[in-house]
Amino acid sequence: MKKTIQRRLFTGALVLMTVLGSKPSYAVNYQALVDADVRKFQGYFRKEFPQLKLGQYADGVYALDEDARKQWKEMEEFPPYELDVEAGKALFNKPFANGKSLATCFPDGGAVRGRYPCFDEKHKQVVTLEMAINECRVANGEKPFPGKKGDLAKVSAYMAYISRGQKINVKVNSAAAYKAYMKGKEFFYAKRGQLNMSCSGCHMEYAGRRLRAEIMSPALGHTTHFPVFRSKWGDLGTLHRRYAGCNENIGSKPFEEQSEEYRNLEFFQTVMSNGLNFNGPAARK
């Protein structure tokens, strides 16, 4: 009798230890949370612009205004970024001092636009294409390309060009990735600056409406076509250059290019455009 009780107690203790020691079965499905956000976000635009198909949002504001679209199409016949793409190709293949090159770092000849931005689980941060380009340079003993334009934008434009048509399918698979995503989401919706405006205020609620002479572009598809050659800039610039310009416009101090804030924002915005195709570089007013 005594032995039976002892055996049962031992077995019970073993079962308890196994249950307490095992991982919880209610692990959060972050991708499902994000997918629900994507459906809601894209659904908002479907309701606002029922005449547009999802793929058309990759053309930005030119999907909304026929006159502007005609002008843009003409501009794209002799694209102002053509020479920059050629220069980017040369820079991509130019050997570093150690004999390697950017081509050594990236698979598929550099046609990897569709892989960025992504979340680096090892370093717990969002990695953008521009960041990866500079990481490759630094890893090979070269100085990073400066800033948000110039050579960095040229290489990015070349890599975007040879990646045209790749589908956006950014994954958010971990707690750390979801945290970065949520930070980007907060940045997108929170009002800031002296004008107390947000990304969503202009590019969701005012999308398609005029702000002085300009039509506000829809946020859906914002990240598909960068880097862009903006007529206003007179040269090529990255998405983070555009972010900084927007922040300036609303009276907010811009963040540095490739800052954590802008990388998280790019991560969130690109996730929202899941299902669209990358079609950069592009010309913009």
Add this chain to the structure above:
Amino acid sequence: MKKVLLLLSMVVLMPSGSVLMADPAATTSPNLIEQAEAARKEADTLGYEWRDTAKLIKSAKEALENGQKEESDKLASQALLQARAATAQAKFMAKNWKMMIPE
């Protein structure tokens, strides 16, 4: 609901009330400039610094160096108000940003 939120955020950012008023004890320019700089740093830490605050502080310092105390006070007060409004904005948005998501 959106109108209520808009009103709320405007009230938060209105340059009135004790939160945004310059400290009456800070009557000298160097003191005002120091206060403005401290407030600017707080807003910057929260990631909400406004575009022109640092420029206003710089201009206030230059005016003081040129003996233009009144002008310096005016600029430093503006910077202080901006920085405090930016911090109020940051704190308000940290709590309420999800309510800004359009339906």
